[in-house]
Amino acid sequence: MMQLNCISDYSVILRKRVTMLVDFNNINIPEFMDSTFFEAAFKSGFHEKVVEVKNVFFTMGPKLGENYISHIYRADATYNEGDADDKTISLIIKVQPSGPLGERFGEIGLFRRERDIYVHALPEIERLLDGEAIAPRFLYYMPVPVETFVFVDVTPLGYILANRVKGLDEEHCRLVFEKLAKFHAASKVLAREQPEVFRIFSKDLFADSSEDQNMMQQSFIPNFEHLAKVVQTWPGFEETAEKLNRFISIIPQNMAKWCGPAKRETKVLTHNDLWVNNILFKYENGKPIDLYFIDFQGSVYSSPGLDFSHFLYTSPQFDVLDQKRDLLTEGCYYKTFKSTLENLGYSPIPTLENILEEIEKRETVGFVWSVVKLFLICMDPSECGENSLENLTDKDKGDRIRGIGMSSKRFVSTMQYVLRRMEKIGVLK
Known part of the structure; x- marks a missing residue:
């Protein structure tokens, strides 16, 4: 069974610490989505590789009437893996909603269930299918201060x-x-x-x-x-x-x-x-x-x-x-x-x-x-x-x-x- 090594502590940072710009783009973004958050997400998603995250630019906040169990944010991140050229990746950030309903979802474990699917089940299922992807690439899960996922945004694909x-x-x-x-x-x-x-x-x-x-x-x-x-x-x-x-x-x-x-x-x-x-x-x-x-x-x-x-x-x-x-x-x-x-x-x-x-x-x-x-x-x-x-x-x-x-x-x-x-x-x- 796969180890839970992609679940990173919120406080962990990259070995190569850099100054990162996180631009909220006048969108109402939770405060915890700061440079430390994105550094931890990249460290988790790139399997401990030294990645220099240069900037993150938010492009979308939650839309009313379309999502009921989570709030969805979209952002573009520029990073470098030690190569000459920078790379850009689009991210989807999925956050447990606030209020009594969000609390109830947290109590019954909806986000933890999804974490377990992405960590324990989907990688093995995709292995059995010779690498055929069932879902977008999962990068990171954070339990506090609010349960949050980071995925690769497949819209550009x-x-x-x-x-x-x-x-x-x-x-x-x-x-x-x-x-x-x-x-x-x-x-x-x-x-x-x-x-x-x-x-x-x-x-x-x-x-x-x-x-x-x-x-x-x-x-x-x-x-x-x-x-x-x-x-x-x-x-x-x-x-x-x-x-x-x-x-x-x-x-x-x-x-x-x-x-x-x-x-x-x-x-x-x-x-x-x-x-x-x-x-x-x-x-x-x-x-x-x-x-x-x-x-x-x-x-x-x-x-x-x-x-x-x-x-x-x-x-x-x-x-x-x-x-x-x-x-x-x-x-x-x-x-x-x-x-x-x-x-x-x-x-x-x-x-x-x-x-x-x-x-x-x-x-x-x-x-x-x-x-x-x-x-x-x-x-x-x-x-x-x-x-x-x-x-x-x-x-x-x-x-x-x-x-x-x-x-x-x-x-x-x-x-x-x-x-x-x-x-x-x-x-x-």
Whole structure:
């Protein structure tokens, strides 16, 4: 197992100390992001090499309405590794949010879970995949004064977010399920090679404690209640609205069962928050050719159905969800999953029937997340300024946001599909 040697103490500095300029560029930047912070980040990320960091220039602060579990900053750093020429690298700095919500995220260990993914799991998974990258390069984690990550910003390399409002077309979805299958398959091999690593990821951080269930109830239930009122207005969905109201009453006591690991299941390391804004795509002539997954705070060693259902009911365009489901399941995900395990010498390989069973068992998870976040995903960025978790838990402000998001054409089409599917498989009774 890899040693935790990339976690550096906040006070550590480079052996070659230089005067560094950190330019906040009139952006409201936390005070701890000073020269010492960046020196420690480079020492960690460059594996103790003597690197002279000359200057850091911030180019972006947090944007409202797009990130809910962290604040994101972007900066450019100029450094020298002892060569004649200076080099420039773009950085993403990810910070735990302030206030009661941020404190709660810290208590349940979301950032520590992501640290463990980047330190213990991803390097080994990428090794098994012959160096194929799953995520952007991780440089540094700092626990105090506030939990903070530093990553290489892959935007200059051509990796960007896709259009979440429009949703992902078939080409994007094929790429997602192929990369996801490789990630899952390699994690299965790693779990056999290094079972001690996966004990770290055996607990679902979102669903295990009563406090977390109370937080979910406060955040989730208003979305379901508002949706039930909207569904009642759709012709032919009157009985569905009644079933939805009955479903609401069983959410709090069942979230842990629906979302958490089970004793008997095909287990892989899941992303567990797989939706369009947690995927960065690279394009060539307008076509997606590669991707990185980001934001692994919720990762858990559990069913592949968690990722499959979460993504399927939040991120594809409606026609892809409606017409290409079997193709994505069998032709993209399972075909790649099986071939990756074969190449890595793993046996016995789960059958297609095993995977289909895992997906169906976890469709309730996809349903829940579609209600919780699809209306936000479908909202135009110009309408997202008020989309904070605090506003969503305020009844008046929250209902206004839900009213906008749940009236979009994509939301209505997708949710009608999902509701009919939940009735068909018996989730809604």
